[in-house]
Amino acid sequence: MEKRSIETIELEMAVLVRRLTSLTTYKKIGNLDRAAYLLLHQIAFNNGTAGVKVISDEFQLDISTVSRQAAALENKGYITRIPDPEDGRAYLLQITELGGEILDENRQVRQEIMGKLLMNWSDEEGDSFGELLRKFNATFLEED
C-alpha cells in the first residue's frame, strides 16, 4: 500500500465521518436514528441468538449503551427480550413483526437517500466501492 493512498484514505475517512454524522445524527431518517437502526439490523441479523453483550462487542460499544438502546427498542415494541434458557443472567433479543416492518421501511428510505447520492456513479464504481467498504469494515473486526 502506497503512502499517498494511506494519506488520502485517512483524510477522507475523517471527512466522511463528519458528513455521515451530520446526515444521520440529530435527525431520524424514517423513525429510527442511526444507533437504533444499526441495532435493529444486528438483532435481525443474528436472529434470536444474541444478547446485549454480544452486540456491544460487535459494535465496540459499552454494554450499558446497548442495554439502553435495546430497552428503547423494546419500549417501542420492535424487539422482545426473552430470558436465555442456558444462562440465567442473559437475555436473547428477538425482532418482532413490527420491528421487522420498521426495519424494512427504514432500510428502504436510507437506500433511497444513498441511491440519490450515487445517482451518477457507474455500475463498476458502485460495485467496487461497496466491496472495498465491506472489506474495510471486516478489517476493523480482526483488530481487537
Next chain:
Amino acid sequence: MEKRSIETIELEMAVLVRRLTSLTTYKKIGNLDRAAYLLLHQIAFNNGTAGVKVISDEFQLDISTVSRQAAALENKGYITRIPDPEDGRAYLLQITELGGEILDENRQVRQEIMGKLLMNWSDEEGDSFGELLRKFNATFLEED
C-alpha cells in the same frame, strides 16, 4: 448503479460510521479529538482566508459549534483569530506554528493507525478506495 451495490454501500456505511466513531470519539488520537483535528486541518487548508462561517458551511455544522471548537483551539495556542480587515464582524482563522506542528504530529499518528488497518491491502485496492472515498465526499458537497 445496481440496486445490490446501493444496498451494500448503505449498510456498510452505517457500520463504518459506528466503527470510525468508536475509533475516534471519546478518545483523542494524539492530542486532538476528531472535531479538533478536522477543524485544524481545514484552517490550515484555507490558510488565513476563512472564518467561522465558511468552515461551518464546509462541515455542515452549526456556526455555534465551530465557534466553540475554534475557541478551544485558540486557547491551546493552535490558532489565532485576527479581525477580518474587510468585515468588522468576522475573524480570519490562522494556524500558528505550534498548531502546524500539532497537526502534523496528529496526522502522522492517524496515518500510522490507518496504515496498520490497511496492512494487507494491495496498492490497487488502496488507490481505488482512496479515490472512491474522495469522490463520495465530493458528491455530498454538491447536494445542498
Next chain:
DNA sequence: CACTCCACTTGTATAATACAAGTATATACT
C-alpha cells in the same frame, strides 16, 4: 439614517456515549 441582514458568541437543551456501582447468576477452586 433607519431597518434588515449577517458573523459571531454565549446560554441552554439533547443525545450518544463512557465509566462506576449494584444485582443476580455462573464458574472455578479448595
Next chain:
DNA sequence: AGTATATACTTGTATTATACAAGTGGAGTG
C-alpha cells in the same frame, strides 16, 4: 458443598458534540 471470582445486565452520573435560541455589534440597502 462453600466461597471467591467472573460475567450479563441495569441504572446512575458525567462528558462531549451537537443544535437551537437569544443577544451584540458591524454591514448593507432603501
